[in-house]
Amino acid sequence: MNQTTQANQPLSRETVQRIDAYWRAANYLSVGQIYLYDNPLLKQPLKREHIKPRLLGHWGTTPGLNFIYAHLNRIIKARDLPVLYIAGPGHGGPGLVANVYLEGTYSEVYPNISQDEAGLHRLFKQFSFPGGIPSHVAPETPGSIHEGGELGYSLAHAYGAAFDHPELLVACVIGDGEAETGPLAGSWHGNKFLNPVRDGAVLPILHLNGYKIAGPTVLARMPPDELESLLVGYGHQPFFVEGDDPATMHQLMASTLDEIVTTIRGIQQEARSKGFAGRPRWPMIVLRTPKGWTGPKEVDGKPTEGTFRSHQVPMGEMDKPGHVELLEAWLKSYRPEELFDETGRLIPELAELAPTGERRMGAIACANGGGLLRDLQMPDFRQYAVPVVKPGVEDAETTRVQGLLLRDVLKLNPHNFRLFGPDETASNRWGGVFEVTDRCSTEQILPTDEHVAHDGRVMEILSEHLCQGWLEGYLLTGRHGFLNCYEAFIHIVDSMFNQHAKWLKTSREIPWRRPIASLNYLLTSHVWRQDHNGFSHQDPGFIDHVVNKNAQVIRVYLPPDANTLLSVTDHCLRSRDYVNVVVAGKQPAPQWLDMDAAVLHCTAGIGIWEWASNDRGSEPDVVMACCGDVPTMETLAAVEILRIAQPDLKVRVVNVVDLMKLQPASEHPHGMSDKEFDALFTTDKPIIFAFHGYPWLIHRLTYRRTNHDNLHVRGYKEEGTTTTPFDMVVLNDLDRFHLVSDVVDRVPQLGARAAYLKQEMRDKRMQHKQYIETYGTDMPEIRNWKWSGKR
Structure with a gap:
């Protein structure tokens, strides 16, 4: 011995x-x-x-x-x-x-x-x-x-x-x-x-x-x-x-x-x-x-x-x-x-x-x-902007664009910024960072290895516990970082998140404790695009867990496209004493906002998308709300169907980036007053809300609002399997056809004249099921859908 x-x-x-x-x-x-x-x-x-x-x-x-x-x-x-x-x-x-x-x-x-x-x-x-x-x-x-x-x-x-x-x-x-x-x-x-x-x-x-x-x-x-x-x-x-x-x-x-x-x-x-x-x-x-x-x-x-x-x-x-x-x-x-x-x-x-x-x-x-904390040297996130000449026409891999920004943050901050994650940096489309650094390992490195070095700044190990613990230790001693993870598996660190959130809440009340850099999560490979892995990989519930914590500490963002993700990422890396949860997809998806519009939208955290709405100058007949990238796409696809079938219907589209905007201002620093909320969502019109996560979370956040009784939320219902991307939303009743049917059911003036539209939506769902079981992929009208902008 x-x-x-x-x-x-x-x-x-x-x-x-x-x-x-x-x-x-x-x-x-x-x-x-x-x-x-x-x-x-x-x-x-x-x-x-x-x-x-x-x-x-x-x-x-x-x-x-x-x-x-x-x-x-x-x-x-x-x-x-x-x-x-x-x-x-x-x-x-x-x-x-x-x-x-x-x-x-x-x-x-x-x-x-x-x-x-x-x-x-x-x-x-x-x-x-x-x-x-x-x-x-x-x-x-x-x-x-x-x-x-x-x-x-x-x-x-x-x-x-x-x-x-x-x-x-x-x-x-x-x-x-x-x-x-x-x-x-x-x-x-x-x-x-x-x-x-x-x-x-x-x-x-x-x-x-x-x-x-x-x-x-x-x-x-x-x-x-x-x-x-x-x-x-x-x-x-x-x-x-x-x-x-x-x-x-x-x-x-x-x-x-x-x-x-x-x-x-x-x-x-x-x-x-x-x-x-x-x-x-x-x-x-x-x-x-x-x-x-x-x-x-x-x-x-x-x-x-x-x-x-x-x-x-x-x-x-x-x-x-x-x-x-x-x-x-x-x-x-x-x-x-x-x-x-x-x-x-x-x-x-x-x-x-x-x-x-x-x-x-x-x-x-x-x-x-x-x-000891020093501000990061930050590149201008606007330089990574995805050109958006017309909303919803071009696709991009949102987190791949974010990876380019993080690449340059690493380059500018070689001694106080690291990335952490369980072997998913490339999978989650942050591969651009390997242009300036590598995965860290002090073990033997073989000629067949790629992007592995003794001085790498990407900390990968197949243990979410270790990634979280390393990042916490790094932040608490005066540095900055970002953790990426598959959305379903971040639950592994639920209790670690709990303790860090409690630490931040308490330390904010201690005068001699100085603010530290925020703990930033990217949750991707999310529930709506885990179609290739199946039910075990489909769970958006971490955000439910997060919002239980002290409102002074937690922030939850669901940017719908690359430019909003860039704006949110810049904000998170500059923030202090928060836990920032960012949920964004990595698969090719429609891009909605140019950079100027994205910055304005993210600064507000929530807003009417006027280019997708047709109610300006009048009261809407229905509010179509969305939060998350896939729910946003399905909402806009549903709006387009409604415009063609019911051109006189007044539709207002409201997109939510900052989830905590839905809470009252008395409950969260980012929350809206009742007056602001009513201005967006009305006091008496039906609201069809397409949400990334479990529907009851939206009800939890809005139950005190004037128009809550008219709020109908679609989201994940714990239905999933290995199937096509669109079938995932169909299984959970979040698809465009279901959203259109919800409008028909909840807008009284449509009445009998919309019966044919509702039947068409039912038939579309059945056609979808028959098609995927025959061909193993989504129908062309789904795969190739683009926002037309028809009014």
Whole structure:
């Protein structure tokens, strides 16, 4: 086993004692946060009234996190290192808060939590307390980019933070419960994308304390040789630091960190002086300590330290006989009188162990990435415009045009912009980016590979979790990016999106957190053009999930053509503190707006397409609304049928690019007032709304509107298969023939004179079915349809 041995003792006895005292101080503050309401320095005998009425928090992982923090402080000072600390066991919140308090960062950003007895009192009381702070590592915690609820994402965040930060060392603590998750299991492969020439380093620290909430963990119970083989197989050089004797463990950890930092610096220096020569075997640590280390050995006659019983609050019922006394003995075991002076301040000889300024892990600049963020150099998106002389006549692959814009964004921003996606960059028509960069891999590259390089800036791996986690880490540390994915499979990161949206919502309310670049999604290969893959690839529901989140954070765009997509993309790349979801097709499709019209339309987010309407100067008989590229085409095809068959019918076409415009202004910053909404959709006329996603989402967004009772929405109804493009809309009743029938049914004045038209629409649907089952493709009138513009 590649384990540091006790024979190597780099620390003097005095240094060991001081590091141990600092660790004891962090442990004392951690226990105090979980339990104490008053009496922070135990100047009085502990009583029940000094203890919080509700005990919340997690102790089990905390002493290990504190141990790591104390030793990272030492190596930072010894080597003058910038280190970002990521705590995968995010419920070790009391430990991280304790450490940023001890180093002084916490009091700088929260002056009321002062470094004295009164500050300690507030520090303890606020933890998991109404009006206070969460029980886990959160945006409120200085130095953090990783939320306590993000189980399994820590290592992905670590690699995202290290990309393009050449001097940074990211110390990522991975809990052994967290290590059982799928996202974390995939994240070990991040080392195949880390280039020592231009990137920082990631130091994974697998913290094995044996248990999760109530049972043993997989990795902790593996035979040591199997565990080592697993980690070696992932491409790491594991160092094992194991035990429970503090004096021995301090020496082991110090000597291990010394060797690891020397190894990392050697890897980087060689690569930067001689060039990239092959993927290095990056070092990592396996730290095995008891769960709840230094806590009560036994509670109520049951073993606690080293068992699952120390996972959360070892003594949760403080009214039980003997529990107050046990807590007092536990707190006093850290000898607080040796750690803090009479005023409650950490004694100087311990305080000086912490780094200073931005070398403190709570104050490192990249953990508040908005402070490092620089605007992208942006080309003028108008130069990529698709010429539109007449609406709906010419076709283009919308996302291919977007790819040309992104190509030049990459070219202009070679150090702070990357693209992320699960092996779909070319499939999703972003292939233009390969004119200026390649896919990134630090593995062996074969002559048969195309567009693969050690310094590529396109980050592809078949794990949506990893792509999302890398991008989040990249954004949170002050850079920009874009993620592309098949629409149906973005659901894989639903919970990751949740946590990032919650992080943004909370961080916007914290004055010292600076705005970061928005998280941008392109969802393509979407539901209406997944005809070749079939039902499993057909799901537009991610946008339903997104709109559940805080309105200050989320934005959803469905541009109908290339020029509107260019305008939306430019806006998204310039925005801050949002999650922008852009849904656009990649297949050849009609182009509707020239660039000037597209910019105006996207700026408004919604509008009447006058060139497709014939109601100017009068009230419409029907409003034909559409949102999404395929629904827009079907709507306009239906309008054209109506114009020919019912030339006197007054039709207004309303197109929606910004989905959130449909909400009331009181619910979303982009929302329209009732007056604006009524002006577009009328107060009493039928509205036939063709929507990209599930129909009930439109009803959710508009249920308060005056004319909601007249709103009829067509969208995806969970019908699909491997079939023709047009048959997908037919299966879901979103086709032009169905939309025409909806108008006939809902415009009273058409009455009996439109009966023949409705029958014709029914017959057209039957003809379509017969045709595709015979020829395997859509009817020529569908395949070759163009907007004629007849009025």
